[in-house]
Amino acid sequence: MAEQDDVLHLIDDAGAVPEASSARKWKVAVIDDDPAVHEGTRFALSDYSLRGQSLEILSAYSAAEGRSLMRAHPDIAAVLLDVIMETDAAGLDLVEYIRNEIHNETIRIILRTGQPGQAPERRVIVQYDINDYKAKTELTADKLFTSLTAALRSYQQLERMVQTRRGLEIIIEAASTLYDFRSMQRLAEGVLTQLASLINVDCAGILVLRDEGGSSGVDFSVLAGSGCYSRFIGTNGSKSLDPEVRQMVEAAFQRRKNEFLDQRSVLYLRTGSGREVVVLLQAERQLSETDRALVEIFGSRLSIAFDNVILYQQLQQANSQLEDRVAQRTRAL
Structure with a gap:
């Protein structure tokens, strides 16, 4: 267990800063009160790429900061969320906020906890609208990669469904207008x-x-x-x-x-x-x-x-010609 935990925590994140790019990136939020978790996550995902898109990792160190982050970035694709922060249920309360208050249904939530006994997996996965549950001690770099990839693919599929529904609504509404x-x-x-x-x-x-x-x-x-x-x-x-x-x-x-x-x-x-x-x-x-x-x-x-429109214009023209003929016939009489 200790060796697996070291994968995320024995890290020096003082490497070179990636070059700025205009290409679209996946937004991933890390919400955890442990700075080492943030450092470890950034290191483990530093070379991550999916469908040609790298990551933009956003950090929050409390549930309160997490709420602000969610409001400021509604296009976050996935969040790696700690359970115990300000309170024993701060992370779970944030899940409720994301789903029920700001109504973000597309973001994928991966719950991470260092104390699984405080929030039993079966109860949490059933009662809260999360997409994955991991103990920090088992979340190696490879498992983090796998969980995040599954989450981002799921997010992309949901985004397509949302865009399609929105687009069809616009088409239906536009039809009557046009x-x-x-x-x-x-x-x-x-x-x-x-x-x-x-x-x-x-x-x-x-x-x-x-x-x-x-x-x-x-x-x-x-x-x-x-x-x-x-x-x-x-x-x-x-x-x-x-x-x-x-x-x-x-x-x-x-x-x-x-x-x-x-x-x-x-x-x-x-x-x-x-x-x-x-x-x-x-x-x-x-x-x-x-x-x-x-x-x-x-x-x-x-x-x-x-x-x-063409038919309407033709009818207008025909009607105008008919009125002219009637007027001419009337004057002739």
């Missing part, structure tokens, strides 16, 4: 707004429409733009766009399918009336598989919205 638009430009602006909300990231976008899809020599018009593309709003013709943007839009019309690149995504759709729409999005990050699936679902519903 179908109410009577102006093509307003509809296009609404599409860009809803897409930004759907992928939950600041992004620039442009939406172009080609009235007679597939006909050679037919040019397109820019119906909406946001961010760096807003300057193109209302322009007609491919020559009004920057060469790179024009090339991507024209390629989408030829390819007739969606394309997802590192920081740019191109959405293509063809309406029932034969019009073609291309949406170009530029985001700060590459879209995840969940984001891509939601964008494609959203795009599949847009053709009806565009056809609705």
Whole structure:
């Protein structure tokens, strides 16, 4: 037991500080009143990487600090939590706070205790919404690696489910909103707004429409733009766009399918009336598989919205022509 305990505690954490990186990291919280546990955990996980992402380890030395940490970082993926700190049940009380007060259901909680007798494993695992229970004396570097990896994978799966549910709710709500638009430009602006909300990231976008899809020599018009593309709003013709943007839009019309690149995504759709729409999005990050699936679902519903606007405009035009004819006939009589 002593040798296993040494894996976490006989550590000098005075090594080189890892270089700062802009890559996304897994946030892991260590909440324990023993500084040696923090040092040991950082050393044991110093070279940790999962799916190309390293760790950002956040420390709290009491349950009170842990509460502040949880509020400040709602995107923490996993927490290594001590049971006995200010009180014999401080860690368990923090579990209740996380689950029932701030309602964080996705974070994975690994309970660690140096005194298993104070909080029997069977009772704790049943009564409290935790995901793992370990005695500090048995939590070697390898076991810590295994427990944390299982926790992070579980967190990632839950995050995907949450994002999917949120995205589907946005799509359902957006459908009724988009179908109410009577102006093509307003509809296009609404599409860009809803897409930004759907992928939950600041992004620039442009939406172009080609009235007679597939006909050679037919040019397109820019119906909406946001961010760096807003300057193109209302322009007609491919020559009004920057060469790179024009090339991507024209390629989408030829390819007739969606394309997802590192920081740019191109959405293509063809309406029932034969019009073609291309949406170009530029985001700060590459879209995840969940984001891509939601964008494609959203795009599949847009053709009806565009056809609705076109039909409405045709009806308005027909009605206006009918009124003119009635007025002319009335004057003739």
